[in-house]
Amino acid sequence: MACRDLPVLFGPSAVHQGDLTVLWAEWRGKKPEDELRGKVVWVTGASSGIGEELAYQLSKIGALLAISARREDELERVKNKCLQISSLSEKDILVLRLDLTDRSSHEAATNSVLKHFGKIDVLINNGGRSQRSLFVDTNLDVYSAIIELNYLGTISLTKHVLNHMIQRKKGKIVTVSSVMGIMGAPLATGYCASKHALQGFFNSLRTELTDYPEISIINICPGPVQSNIIQNVFTENLSKSIESAGDQSHKMPTTRCVRLTLVSVANDLKEAWISDNPYLAVCYLWQYAPTWAWWLMNRMGKKRIENFKSGVDADVSYSRKKK
Ligand SMILES: NC(=O)c1ccc[n+]([C@@H]2O[C@H](COP(=O)([O-])OP(=O)(O)OC[C@H]3O[C@@H](n4cnc5c(N)ncnc54)[C@H](O)[C@@H]3O)[C@@H](O)[C@H]2O)c1
Known part of the structure; x- marks a missing residue:
């Protein structure tokens, strides 16, 4: 690496987006366009936010798609847009209704994807919901529901x-975890627990698959990203929705998060932190100097x-574009 290249890794725009391995992979690594074209990719939670954008970027690359969520009409909308922006044809995109909490349906859903495409190259476990409530106020049913879903x-x-x-003997299992799978934060005790559980599960599963070197387990850990995640959060009661999601424009654009996710998938990164600061820096602290991270x-x-109690987005204070 030449000295003139250093700003690419350490310049202000780069450090705000992903850990050094992700940025290196984007700069020097395999391209999603080369690795994912023609592959069968199943995306859960594809009706909005990160999953919806995954469908768009994957369709442009030429991946064959199974898109799942609970609302079929929303999935049809996403499919139609994919068909408009890509060279895929009708049969290249399978709309498959799926409720992640209805576990008894998962085998049949898998068989439907296999029947349609004959194989699954990549599963992107993206569907999930976050939380905005303090533990002391929150009914235990909410914790059960978060663990059941996420x-x-x-x-x-x-x-x-x-x-x-x-x-x-091949394939990629990609899971959209979160920086909350690495650190802890208030208002999200159940969500953090579910994402920590995913991290522990997939890091352990990887160690059970050493006889299958061509099966990759890839954990994606985004920080705050623009999506519908806040309007869909769990609150202190299962029957209660959040009053206002607040402005989300200070968060990382969905397109950027998804591009770095696909770079991570193309390069088989075991764990990718994709976040603006300060959450990216907190990930490093949490990993290498936890006492400082806890203090911070x-x-x-x-x-x-x-912030949350005053009705604005909980993370609004830390963004570069303060609202
Ligand atoms: N947006 C962020 O700030 C952020 C940060 C870190 C991680 N994540 C993770 O990214 C993933 C996608 O979230 P998003 O930000 O796009 O939010 P979103 O609310 O826009 O999308 C969530 C998707 O999951 C689906 N989903 C919810 N419950 C489901 C169920 N029971 N069965 C099937 N699908 C279900 C929704 O229909 C939707 O398609 C989640 O796992 C989330 O935890 C998001």
Whole structure:
């Protein structure tokens, strides 16, 4: 690497987006266009946010898509847009209704994708919901629902798809975890627990698959990203929605998060941190100097709770584009 290249890695725009391995992969690594064209990719939670954008970018690359979520009409909308922006044809995109919490349906859903395409090259476990409520205020049913959806729903689908990948001895299981799978933060105790559970699960599963070097387990850890995640959060009661999601424009654009996700998939990165600062820096601290991270998070966390209680987005104080 020449000295003139250093600003690419350490310049202000780069450090705000992903860990050094992700940025290196984007700069020097394999291109999603080369690695994913013609591959069968199944994306869960494809009806909005990160999953919807994954469908768009993958369709432009020429990947064959199975797109899943609970609302079929929204999936049809996403499919139609994919067909408009790509050279894919009708049969290249399978709309498959799927409720991650309905675990008894996951085997049949997997068989439907296999029947349509004959194989699954990549599963992207993206569907999930976050949380905005303090533990002291929150009903335990909410914790059960978060674990059922984010953790058990994800590993249930993985189990069926992995059986197929083991038969083929190849495939990629990608899970959209979160920086909250690495650190802890207030207002999200259940969400953090579910993402930590996913990290622990997939890091352990990888060690059980050493006889299958062509099966990759890839954990994606985004920081705050523009999507519908806040309007869909769990609150203190299962029946209660959040009053206002607040402005989300200070967060990382969905397009950028998804591009770096696909770079991570193309390069088989085991774990990718994709975030603006300060959350990216907190990930490094949490990993290498946890005592400092705990000290810092206590201070940031207080502001997060204040923001939430005043009706603005919890993370609004830390963005470069303060609102
Ligand atoms: N946006 C962020 O700031 C952020 C940060 C880190 C991680 N993530 C993760 O990214 C993933 C996608 O979230 P997003 O930000 O795009 O939010 P989003 O709310 O826009 O999208 C979530 C998707 O999951 C689907 N989903 C929810 N419950 C489901 C169920 N029971 N069965 C099937 N699908 C279901 C929704 O229909 C939707 O398609 C989630 O796993 C989330 O935890 C998001």
